[in-house]
Amino acid sequence: MKMLVCGKGGSGKSTLTALLAQHYGQKGKTVMVVDTDESNLGLHRFLGVNHPTDLMDQMGGKLELMGKMKSAMNSSEGMMNLKLFDQEWRLQDIPPACIAExxxxxxxxxxxxxxxxxxxxxxxxxxxxxxLKNLKLSDNEMVIIDTEAGLEHFGRGIEEGADAVLMVLDPSYESILLAKKAADMTASLNLPMYFVLNKITPEISNQMRKNLPADKIIGEIPMNQNLLSAGLTGKDIASSAQSIMPIIQTIISGINSS
Ligand SMILES: Nc1ncnc2c1ncn2[C@@H]1O[C@H](COP(=O)(O)OP(=O)(O)O)[C@@H](O)[C@H]1O
Ligand SMILES: [Mg+2]
Structure with a gap:
């Protein structure tokens, strides 16, 4: 499965990505976290690894790709025919320099x-x-995609490479608005979408639930001191978040059962 994690800036996308990855990894799955947020600098720290070589740099860099995109746009066939991969990739086909483990x-x-x-x-x-569209997974493999803030990734069609969308909502009006918009967009793409409320207290949960469809909410993560301090110090989240794992299990069950 390829699961895309989205939400507003600071809502907890990278945190949830790291928690899900840790959980699936502990269950024996091979998990590939794909960082598609060009501004996010700390995800590797949450996962306890060094930052690998970026795939785009390995493929010649931004300028070279921009050149290819421009020539495709000016050609009679247009961008639709610009294919960056000429055959299917499996996880083992990814250049080793681009993977931190x-x-x-x-x-x-x-x-x-x-x-x-x-x-x-x-x-x-x-x-x-x-x-993402080109990557084929076997049964024991899992991809979790951490995205940039907001809805830009919908515009770029990154969701087309995913099987499900998990939206993280922090307690803010902006998150509620984004959730409604994202729900419409995923519905038009026929993609299953789920909400996870983050940084929650019982009172906040009650208030947020008044504005959201109940059947889409598959988990709530409370405000947690360990997560806060992992974010503050850039520490490996997994080692400090064992107490959250039962909640992550509930979230995964919510995805599997629907
Ligand atoms: N449940 C939580 N309790 C406390 N702090 C949290 C929680 N979830 C996330 N954080 C903190 O909030 C900040 C933003 O989280 P992050 O995952 O980086 O957001 P995003 O990737 O959506 O921008 C980080 O400092 C993180 O440690
Ligand atoms: Mg992030």
Missing amino acids: NGNVKLLSIGKIHHAGEGCACPMGFVAKQF
Whole structure:
């Protein structure tokens, strides 16, 4: 399964990604976390690994990809025919330099912004979409996609490479609005979508639930001191979040049962 994690900035996407990866890894699955957020610099720390070589850099870098995209746009066939991968990839086909590994959990990063004024993030979105669509998994493998804040990834079509969407909502009006919009978008794509409420107290949960469809909410993660301090210090989340694992199990059961 390829599961895409989305939500507003700071809602807890990378935190949930790392918790899910840790959980699946502990259950014996091979987990590939795919970082598609070009601005997010700390996910590797949550996973307890060094940052690997970005896939886009391995493929020639942003400028080269922009060149290919421009020539495709100017050609009679257009962008639809620009294929970055000429055959299916399995996890083992990914260049080793692009993978950082911690036990069963691996990290692949599509690309990061390195310099001011280097141009828009379209090539990264393009690589992410094609990579995910092209990647074939076997039964014991799992992909978790950490996305950038907001809804931009919908515009880039990254969801087309996913089997399910998990939206993280922090206690904010913005999250509620985003959730409604994202639910409409996933419905139009025929993609299952689930909500996880994060940084929650019982009172906040009651208030948020008044504005959300109950059947889509598959878990609630409370405000947690260990998660907060892992985020503050850039520490491996997994080692400090064992108390959250039963909640992560509930979230996974919610996905599997629907
Ligand atoms: N349940 C939680 N309790 C306390 N802090 C949390 C919780 N979830 C996330 N955080 C903290 O919130 C901040 C933003 O989380 P992060 O996962 O980086 O968000 P995103 O990837 O959506 O931008 C981090 O410092 C993280 O440690
Ligand atoms: Mg993040």
